[in-house]
Amino acid sequence: MASAIWIKIYILIPNILYLNRPNWAVFLCLNMKYRQLTKEQFLELHKEFAEFLATQQIDVKEWEIIKKDKPSMAEEELNIFSDVVWENVLTKAEYLEHISDNHINLFKCTSKEIIRIYIQLNDKTKSFLNDSDFQWFLNNPMDDRIEYFKASKKYKKERNIEVFKLIEMGSSISKGKLFKTMAQLIG
DSSP: OTTOOEEEOSOOOTTEEEEOOTTSOEEEEOOOSSOOOOHHHHHHTHHHHHHHHHHTTOOHHHHHHHHHHOHHHHHHHHHHHHHHHHHHHHHHOOEEEEEOSSEEEEEEEOSSEEEEEEEEEOOTTOOTTSHHHHHHHHHOTTOTTEEEEEEEEEOSSOHHHHHHHHHHTTOEEEOSHHHHHHHHHHO
């Protein structure tokens, strides 16, 4: 167990093993549920990360020492913070979209199932990625060159894991405006 890293934190997240210790909670991170945030994402969340470290009684000075002297512990802290952030973001995510040249995938992620609207553009001279062609699509949604498919499926795994996989495959979180418009259009 020499390579195991004990981390004192005050929140319980999935894939964390709780161990009874007097006066404080100790957790052993077994593995990451999602993936580590990118450097850019960490930079954007630097304030939240500082607050996260503070919950573990780690200040800036101590964090610098940990990064220098205990890189594996620093990496573990980054992993735990990443999972906490992803869990929060994925739980709040209701709509996703993935747009490519000739296809649009729109998803509504409810608590029980994913509803998918798939739009196919059957015109090689147009692209959903081109602003004017996309505007043409919005103005002419019933054009014969556009096909719509709608389906739903219950989650096979945990909801957030499936939403995460869609994001990793290129989908982005949206407010659902296009999904709602297309859902009304195709019924």
